[in-house]
Amino acid sequence: xxxxxxxxGGLVKPGGSLRLSxxxxxxxxxxxxxxxIRQAPGKGLEWVSYISSSSSYTNYAxxxxxxxxxxxxxxxxxxxxxxNSLRAEDTAVYYCARGVGGLPYYFDYWGQGTLVTVSS
Amino acid sequence: AIRMTQSPSSFSASTGxxxxxxxxxxxxxxxxxxxxxQKPGKAPKLLIYAASTLQSGVPSRFSGSGSGTDFTLTxxxxxxxxxxxxxxxxxxxxxxxxxxxxxxxxxx
Numbered sequence: 242x243x244x245x246x247x248x249x250g251g252l253v254k255p256g257g258s259l260r261l262s263x264x265x266x267x268x269x270x271x272x273x274x275x276x277x278i279r280q281a282p283g284k285g286l287e288w289v290s291y292i293s294s295s296s297s298y299t300n301y302a303x304x305x306x307x308x309x310x311x312x313x314x315x316x317x318x319x320x321x322x323x324x325n326s327l328r329a330e331d332t333a334v335y336y337c338a339r340g341v342g343g344l345p346y347y348f349d350y351w352g353q354g355t356l357v358t359v360s361s
Numbered sequence: 362a363i364r365m366t367q368s369p370s371s372f373s374a375s376t377g378x379x380x381x382x383x384x385x386x387x388x389x390x391x392x393x394x395x396x397x398x399q400k401p402g403k404a405p406k407l408l409i410y411a412a413s414t415l416q417s418g419v420p421s422r423f424s425g426s427g428s429g430t431d432f433t434l435t436x437x438x439x440x441x442x443x444x445x446x447x448x449x450x451x452x453x454x455x456x457x458x459x460x461x462x463x464x465x466x467x468x469x
C-alpha cells in the first residue's frame with residue numbers, strides 16, 4: 242500500500258534552516274510528481290512546492306520562493322524540502338503528497354505530516 | 362492567482378442529515394476541482410476529483426457537482442465519522458494550486 246512518511250521537523254530559530262524528508266513506498270516513486278503542502282496551527286492548507294518525476298521541473302508558492310528548495314532522490318524513493326531563512330510564519334505541519342491528474346495536480350495520498358516550529 | 366472561497370465556514374448538523382458545502386472559484390476552473398476531508402490531527406483525505414468523480418474507497422453518500430466557478434459537496438446521510446473539516450482545491454491554474462479556507466462540520 243502507498244505510504245508517505247515525513248521526518249525532520251522540529252524547533253528552529255528565526256533565520257535558521259531545516260531539511261525535511263519524505264520516504265515513499267508502495268508505488269513507483271519515479272513515476273509521480275510530488276508536493277509539499279503545509280498547514281499552520283488552526284489554519285487551512287497551503288500548497289508550498291512541487292517537483293516533477295525526473296526533477297526537471299519545480300515550482301514554489303510566492304511565500305517561500307527563494308528560501309525553500311524541493312528535491313528528490315528516485316533511487317532512494319525520497320522527497321526533500323530544504324528550508325532556509327525560516328520565519329515565524331513558516332510554523333506549520335508540513336505534509337508530503339503524491340500528485341495525480343496532470344499538472345497542476347490534486348493529491349491522492351498524503352503523509353502524516355511533520356511539525357516545524359520557528360521560534361526564538 | 363485563483364482564489365477559492367467556501368460557505369459556510371462552519372455549521373452544526375445531526376447524524377442522518379443531508380448536508381451541502383459550497384465552493385466558489387474567483388474565475389472559471391472548468392471541472393478541475395478536488396474535495397478533501399480532514400479530521401483533527403490527521404492528514405487530509407481525497408474524497409472527490411474532477412468535481413464529481415468519487416475517489417476509490419470513498420462511501421457513495423459523498424457526491425460532488427458543479428463546473429466553472431460554483432461547486433458543491435453533498436453528504437446524503439451524515440454519519441458520525443463524517444464530522445470533520447472539508448477543503449476544496451482547484452488544479453486548473455498552472456502553475457499554482459490553491460485550497461479553499463475549509464468548512465468545519467460539527468455535531469449539533
